[in-house]
Amino acid sequence: MTGVVTVGSGLDPTVAVLDTTVADGDGFLATIPAGGSFRIVDLHGNQAVDTLFYDAADLDNRYSAMDTVREQGRAYLTAGSRLLSVNVDVLATITADTCGRHDTLGGACAQESNVVRYGEHTRHQHACRETFLRYGERVGIGARQLGHNINFFMNVPLTAEGGLTFADGLSAPGKYVEVRAERDLYVLISNCPQLNNPCNGWNPTPVRLLGWW
Amino acid sequence: MSEALLSHEIPGGAAWSVLVRGGRELKLTATGAGANCSTLLFAAHHPVDRLNVPDTLKAQMSARIHAPMVLMSDRGTALCSVTGSSLDWHDALSGHSCDVHLEQFGPSSYSADRNAWRRSARAGLLSELRKHGRGPADLHACVNFFGKVATSGDAAGTLTFVPAHASAGDWVTLRAEMDVLVVLSTAPHPLDPRWDPAGVLAEVRPAPDPGPHDPSWTFRDESARALRAAREVLA
Numbered sequence: 001m002t003g004v005v006t007v008g009s010g011l012d013p014t015v016a017v018l019d020t021t022v023a024d025g026d027g028f029l030a031t032i033p034a035g036g037s038f039r040i041v042d043l044h045g046n047q048a049v050d051t052l053f054y055d056a057a058d059l060d061n062r063y064s065a066m067d068t069v070r071e072q073g074r075a076y077l078t079a080g081s082r083l084l085s086v087n088v089d090v091l092a093t094i095t096a097d098t099c100g101r102h103d104t105l106g107g108a109c110a111q112e113s114n115v116v117r118y119g120e121h122t123r124h125q126h127a128c129r130e131t132f133l134r135y136g137e138r139v140g141i142g143a144r145q146l147g148h149n150i151n152f153f154m155n156v157p158l159t160a161e162g163g164l165t166f167a168d169g170l171s172a173p174g175k176y177v178e179v180r181a182e183r184d185l186y187v188l189i190s191n192c193p194q195l196n197n198p199c200n201g202w203n204p205t206p207v208r209l210l211g212w213w
Numbered sequence: 214m215s216e217a218l219l220s221h222e223i224p225g226g227a228a229w230s231v232l233v234r235g236g237r238e239l240k241l242t243a244t245g246a247g248a249n250c251s252t253l254l255f256a257a258h259h260p261v262d263r264l265n266v267p268d269t270l271k272a273q274m275s276a277r278i279h280a281p282m283v284l285m286s287d288r289g290t291a292l293c294s295v296t297g298s299s300l301d302w303h304d305a306l307s308g309h310s311c312d313v314h315l316e317q318f319g320p321s322s323y324s325a326d327r328n329a330w331r332r333s334a335r336a337g338l339l340s341e342l343r344k345h346g347r348g349p350a351d352l353h354a355c356v357n358f359f360g361k362v363a364t365s366g367d368a369a370g371t372l373t374f375v376p377a378h379a380s381a382g383d384w385v386t387l388r389a390e391m392d393v394l395v396v397l398s399t400a401p402h403p404l405d406p407r408w409d410p411a412g413v414l415a416e417v418r419p420a421p422d423p424g425p426h427d428p429s430w431t432f433r434d435e436s437a438r439a440l441r442a443a444r445e446v447l448a
Contacts, residue, residue, distance in 0.1 A: 060349040066308030075370030088313050107267025112289030116272050116438045143261040144350040158364040162277035
């Protein structure tokens with residue numbers, strides 16, 4: 001796509017201290033120490049990875065999608081984007097990105113928002129919000145602590161007329177995004193189980209997580 | 214127009230909160246150019262349910278707030294419907310201002326400036342939230358009524374603040390679809406390079422009963438489902 005820049009990483013997966021696979025529809029919670037690098041690999045392509053960051057010392061100092069897009073003056077995330085908190089602190093920086101752009105305005109799916117978007121028959125389908133709450137509970141992340149997330153590898157183009165749509169992803173098998181923690185962080189992930197729109201290419205798949213610290 | 218049940222003019226740079234009963238309409242009117250009204254919404258009778266801007270936008274395929282969109286909560290319920298507005302664009306992508314946005318205007322304190330002291334939207338919103346037993350964890354993406362940040366179709370998704378989008382007299386009406394807590398700040402938009410906050414007149418009136426052809430109910434299937442969910446939250 002025109003204007004999309006990709007940046008690779010020199011970090012070596014064979015010396016990563018974290019190397020795990022998260023199944024489609026499953027979640028993940030971990031602490032990333034300040035200075036640590038964390039990579040998400042879209043193993044099979046077009047998999048939305050719903051991600052939240054929290055200041056590990058203060059859960060109220062959480063990732064803020066709106067502060068992030070306002071301060072960078074652009075709606076999409078890519079290499080160089082600083083991921084800001086509600087206090088406008090830099091929680092993390094995207095240091096590598098071989099996909100090119102990621103969404104942070106589309107939010108996460110939930111059973112209830114699935115009903116709004118697709119109808120009553122989707123009420124009992126698995127959704128990201130349930131995964132966020134299940135994995136976040138251990139460190140005190142409940143419904144009040146859920147902000148609006150990043151959708152890595154997801155493509156939600158805006159138009160000059162103020163339109164917003166979910167489009168086919170720009171990602172492909174093996175593409176990855178890497179962030180550097182600027183303070184001690186919790187990362188909370190839901191590997192999106194959505195079946196009703198193209199955000200996962202209509203077929204959710206596993207992702208690989210790598211960490212160096 | 215019927216006499217207002219409540220009428221209150223919020224000065225520029227201040228914060229306010231109000232509980233609005235379901236079936237009533239809150240009208241916000243800018244009293245000066247360049248007004249901004251950073252607004253949070255909560256379901257009054259639920260401990261955590263609140264406005265979800267991403268869900269509101271994606272369900273209605275819009276990057277701006279305009280009539281007759283429905284403002285939706287985390288639980289997929291309609292909190293308010295935007296029943297009308299003199300403006301076709303209200304910003305919801307920029308969040309509210311924080312103390313860091315006030316640094317460009319120099320120091321300000323109550324001691325030096327008395328009640329003209331400059332406070333961020335965040336300071337004001339938190340001040341109101343605390344009165345309702347709420348705090349920083351309850352902050353969420355707001356709607357900046359009367360503000361506009363233009364989107365673009367370019368590869369970066371460039372966002373551009375539009376100065377003085379609103380003029381004195383511009384208005385928006387919100388029909389409460391259940392009892393809602395509205396928490397708002399009239400501090401300038403976080404991207405506004407000036408500190409010249411305009412006031413906002415808030416009025417509450419009974420809303421006409423939405424009939425079968427109500428614009429919000431007929432806007433999109435998604436809007437109607439959220440409105441239906443609002444009627445089902447207390448079965």
